[in-house]
Amino acid sequence: MAVVALSDVVVLLGRFPALAGATLSVEAGQSVLLQGANGAGKSTLLRLCAGLLRPENGTATVLGSDLFKDRRAVRQKVGYVGHLSMLYDDLSVAENLRFWANAAGVSEKQERAAAERMAIDGRLFDVPVKALSAGQRRRTALAVAAARRPSLWLLDEPHAGLDQAGRDIVDELITDAAAAGGAVLVASHELDRVAPVVDRFVTIAGGLAIEQSQTQQAGGHVDLV
């Protein structure tokens, strides 16, 4: 069964149809790159799949739950990393990791492993999140999501702000997740970077999702202008 099954989905932000009838299906074990111009609707699609937005029209099922009816069930199972870090500014990195691991019912061991995986500098554990640099913050957010070992990853420009080492880790994360039978949706503008690690390319444009053909995938670069 498809992990993500959207058909003709409309999502309104205010009155604006950020998604205007998108159709997309993603199987377990697949990783998909969402590309497209600014304002095309990539972030909206990811937030929809995370159960954070309400579809207006169409049909939408994620991880077996209907997004019109049971968004709560979806939310618990996805690993969403968006533009905001979802961390508490006043707590230290270690405290944030601990809190979110507890909240998701994740063991301390799993949490440590995730922090290690994201190569979070030991010095940072006691630094309050508000003092972190952009990239350090992003790493911590990724570690929080990774600790939960989600079966569906929703990554919104995950490379942005990360240094070379961090980028390699994210690439690994994507490949590993797909290999382990999870599904991954990555919105990104760094096509050259993401192309080698994903299975499929989908272009989002004008609130629609357009599958790219094999040939274009091979090129790894689809010009949108």
Next chain:
Amino acid sequence: MAVVALSDVVVLLGRFPALAGATLSVEAGQSVLLQGANGAGKSTLLRLCAGLLRPENGTATVLGSDLFKDRRAVRQKVGYVGHLSMLYDDLSVAENLRFWANAAGVSEKQERAAAERMAIDGRLFDVPVKALSAGQRRRTALAVAAARRPSLWLLDEPHAGLDQAGRDIVDELITDAAAAGGAVLVASHELDRVAPVVDRFVTIAGGLAIEQSQTQQAGGHVDLV
């Protein structure tokens, strides 16, 4: 005379020496890539040069003004684009452009030209900034800075969030600025992208600035791990 002349500069964030004795000199007409690991001090260096942070030690002159004494003179002349958009959420894109152009004493024509240059979609002019997507917001912020035609550009990960077309525009912006005799400092992790458009590479590490040799520049990729 050097546009940016820093020598042994220390900058404290709280008690943490984010810059720990950085030395850097940039001439007019030069564009410089600042690369380095997360938390190395790139953003701090840019904010220092914009006159937004106070140096603690060393000597620091930007655009002829001493950063210990006259940061105000510096601020007016730089084009700084950081992580925050510096826009008013409640005002529309057009109103924001108008306001900031007025504030900087920029003519309406120049303002229009900048918006056109950043290829801001006409539909967006009446959309309130709070409703913009990440990339649209970034474009608007860049347009505000571009309208002022600064002689020193300070760009903190300017490509982040921009689509393919937007990235090309930023590259052009950098090349044109340097060609017109301005100076450009770009902090970025997208080395492959920025390498071709800049003249020099500087690695920031541990709060220090380390000039890269020609050969490493040619490679366009410096591994930091």
Next chain:
Amino acid sequence: MSILSEVRLIMGKDLRIERRSKIALNQVAPFAILIVVLFGFALNADRAALTTFTPGLYWVTVLLASILAVHRSVAIEAGEGAREGLLLSGLRPASIFLGKATALISQIFLVSIVLLGAVVIFYDARVDDAVLLVTSLVSAVVGVGAAGTLYGALLGAQRARETVLPILLLPVLAPVLIAATRAFGDAMGTVATDGWAWTALLASFAAIYVAMGVVSHGVLMEEN
């Protein structure tokens, strides 16, 4: 995870942030004391009036301070999108409500105790019936905290929150003001009334709002 440990988790987090930022202690409490002093100026330092109206002025001040505390409680989640993090965490909405409410209530309680000291000093308030005073204080504070958490969650990350919250919350809390003022009036011997009857009203208010919070938090979080 059991509901109880979920509640403890959320409460612990809020209290830890408070311990770190010391906002209730270092900022809300002084604010409350300042208002008490301002009333002194406003009533032209009319000693008799101050003593008579101590219960009322005390409770208006507690309500205003509570609004600040509610703001802070909501702001903790609003900042970097942590609110969405909670949605994604799978914690029960009821636990989130109870956890945040408990943390808020303990902070308001702290502030109101400090303020009690202030009115004893500045307004020369005397306490005739300490048991009544404390019981009514606790009931009132629980009600205020529960209602505050409920309406705070309702407004969530809305940017208009700062200004909508007071106009939503103050009319709702008007009964608490009336009842707590009366109960304090009895306990301080400034009004002849049955303080315990008013305390019963305060307790029912608290019970209703805790129950409503537990129920409606689910609806709010499920469907936002």
Next chain:
Amino acid sequence: MSILSEVRLIMGKDLRIERRSKIALNQVAPFAILIVVLFGFALNADRAALTTFTPGLYWVTVLLASILAVHRSVAIEAGEGAREGLLLSGLRPASIFLGKATALISQIFLVSIVLLGAVVIFYDARVDDAVLLVTSLVSAVVGVGAAGTLYGALLGAQRARETVLPILLLPVLAPVLIAATRAFGDAMGTVATDGWAWTALLASFAAIYVAMGVVSHGVLMEEN
């Protein structure tokens, strides 16, 4: 650009944002009226006391409402780092101060007029000397707005602003509270005092804070 057009630019921006969000009108004013009503409950509906203390209660309320308005004025700049944008813009600090202060003052003025209507109705306030009333009102509001803008700028984007601002601002405004209460007392015939002398004090306070703001805003912005 001339100072005047800079001031107009900043003021126009703040007022446009207010027109869009209608916060002063739809939220701060109702909040103020609510507090006036709460005082009614708090003072046990003691008609005589309410009338006697109308000036004081009115001014405590104006101060509390002003704090909300100052928050809003600062929040406009704090959100997406617009404050730094202003620093980088090259606008004169004095113009920024005057622009924001003018916008704030006009909003506080609006609210205090609405509130005047409320106390006339709820507290049965009567106005003996309208000229004195209006003059003292204007002087007081200018002072409050100027001081609010100054301290608001001081706190800037600090996250603790919500709670620090009141404890910083209220003591500073204590003289305004006293003087305005007295002046209103004379104008409303509740106290025998020379209202014009107090109005002179208010005017000096306003003048001092406007001057301080113009001068120190430069220092604040230069050296933050």
Next chain:
Amino acid sequence: MVSVDQTARADSMGTSSKTTRILGGVLLAGIALWLFLAFVVTEPDIRIDGTSGQEIGQFDAFRLIYVHVPVVFVAYTAFVVTAIGSIMVLVKRSVWWDLVAGASAEIGALASALTLITGSIWGRPIWGTYWLWGDVRILTTLVLFMLSLGYLAVRRLEGTAEERARRSAIVGILLVVNILIVNRSVEWWASQTIHQDSTIAEAAIGGSKAFTLFYSIVLAMGLFTWMMIHRFRLAWLERQFDRFGLDDALTSRRAEAASVLEGEMS
């Protein structure tokens, strides 16, 4: 985004129907009759003091009763409807009921404001003051009005239609709970009232006055119904209008994808 012909379509729909036009006509005639009854048929409240022989009573101010009491009834009815609507939103997940609740709350807020205003105006000559602290009805009316403003403020917050509906529904239900609590507390707090009893007793209401009062209540309920229908239809049309707008918006949004789709074809 809305094209001209669609604007025209929406215009021609309007908020009235044959039924409401008839109801409107009847109500208009009703208002004329009401004015006649209130100002011509009924007498002012003038009595002769038994001992001094002077004229006492409320004189023409008494006529305010024909506005004051009816609007109170409207306010109460409106908030009951809001409460029912709010419950139905949560039970049936229906936006229809949300519009009912919202429309009704607006009328309720207006009516409670009118109650306060007419009451205060009336109070000035009768009690010598606009406002009476310590009176149960007056204070509960005031708090009710303020609560309804809070409810309306929540309705105006940002969010999608569904989101707003649920949020408002919770506040709408709390509104009723609040009213009950407020009523209890104020009743205890200010059990004394010099409000209506004495008025009715002293003014010896009866005959044409009683009839006119009764008539004006019926008329007010008719007006409430008429306003409800129109306000609701307006809200409904706004929704429909958004729907029309949505079709256009969807088309122009999809058009943004044209260039990419072309690339895909070739």
